[in-house]
Amino acid sequence: MATQSPPKLINLVRGWPAPSLLASELLSSAAQQVLSDPAVFVPALQYGPDPGYQPLREALADWLGRHYNVKPDPERICISGGASQNLACILQSFTDPAYTRAIWMVAPCYHLACDIFKDSGFEGRLRAFPEDEEGVDLEVLEESIRKLEEEQGKPQNKTYKDAGKYRKHYRHVIYVVPTCANPSGKTMSLSRRTGLVKLARKYDALVVCDDVYDCLQWPVGGELKPPSQWPPEMKLPRLCDIDLAMGAAENDPRGFGHAVSNGSFSKMVGPGIRTGWVEGSPAFAYGVAQTGSTKSGGSPSQFCAAMMARLISSGELEDYLEKTVRPALQRRHALMMDAIHRYLTPLGDVKVRESGLLGARTYGGYFVWLTLAGGVSARVVADKALRDANVIVGSGDMFQVHGDEERLSFDGAIRLTFSWESEEDIVEGVRRLGDVIRKVKEDPAQWQQEQLARGERDDGLMNFK
The missing domain is CATH 3.90.1150.10 (Aspartate Aminotransferase, domain 1)
Structure with missing residues (x-):
């Protein structure tokens, strides 16, 4: 049988x-345009400036400024090799395992970020805090941070790294996906965004926001409209913009800020483009650009950045x-x-x-x-x-x-x-x-017993994004 x-x-x-x-036709056209002009392809194929390809910084500043209704400022932007690589650079430049006390992750979390934190020396110091219907539960998060501060006492002066003139070490890192979160799909309310920035300032924390889904929203059961006609709930301010509007915090005399936006083109044109950006204060953007691997490599994703600059400037993206x-x-x-x-x-x-x-x-x-x-x-x-x-x-x-x-x-x-x-x-x-x-x-009992009899599942599934 x-x-x-x-x-x-x-x-x-x-x-x-x-x-x-996958935006193959757009990328093919952009690549041909870049490679047809020596004034463009020579710098695009060479080592680039530490903060990234300047035309892309300017194009992004203009586009994001219009989208979020903030003043465009290319100096707030540093080009990255994608959101994941950028998170690693942020941790290399702005944390120290001997000084930074914990990584606070909203749960459920984007699970693959955990290994990036572990690689930066925070194994065993990842802490979960819950969401509610408006996003992060600020009360639980603050109580958890307060208890940890009481348990550990004053910060020690010993560090493994010298932050130097252009960087600093934060005492805590808070990782969130404020809009259309992975995995829960929730979007953080404006009041929670503001409250989270205030909490970060109080405890010298850096809020790292994966803002990769901000431009991928739509009305449920309604008509799609261009972003210029989106309702306010689809254009909530980023935490980095809220932080900037509050002015310099007392515990931040050099103006690094307490919230940064981690952006990427992966969900827009294709993950293989490996190009993204960080936006925060000018001091923070320059500090990320001083990460050793960036200074050695001369701006990550230089050629792809040139293509993306063309697509944004032309309006094609x-x-x-x-x-x-x-x-x-x-x-x-x-x-x-x-x-x-x-x-x-x-x-x-x-x-x-x-x-x-x-x-x-x-x-x-x-x-x-x-x-x-x-x-x-x-x-x-x-x-x-x-x-x-x-x-x-x-x-x-x-x-x-x-x-x-x-x-x-x-x-x-x-x-x-x-x-x-x-x-x-x-x-x-x-x-x-x-x-x-x-x-x-x-x-249910039958399937529970059957699972136990079969043993643990193959957790290779954990590698899916």
């Missing part, structure tokens, strides 16, 4: 743009986001939500967040966060979905803060991604997931 072949593998955990959303990327993500998100309401919510005890910002009909980013009630284990569901239905989903335990997993558990949560698979497979994947959840709910 012939065995039945397994169904097609559907990956609902991979947080990559779909191949159809904004046009591509408006007419191609956002409509595709809005459509994919709507399909996933329809499938969830068709196949999952009728099962009972399955809840899904309907918007990014509390009280607003807007969404954005790549992810949908489900919660399972009734004692159903998301890890059991995820393991069974892969084994029996050939569907990969992200169980909540993937997104716990490494080393502080017991503080906040997410075994009752699942992250689904709507950016990667085809529209048809998004719907089919959710349908298969519904079958799996129904079977687990019928006899």
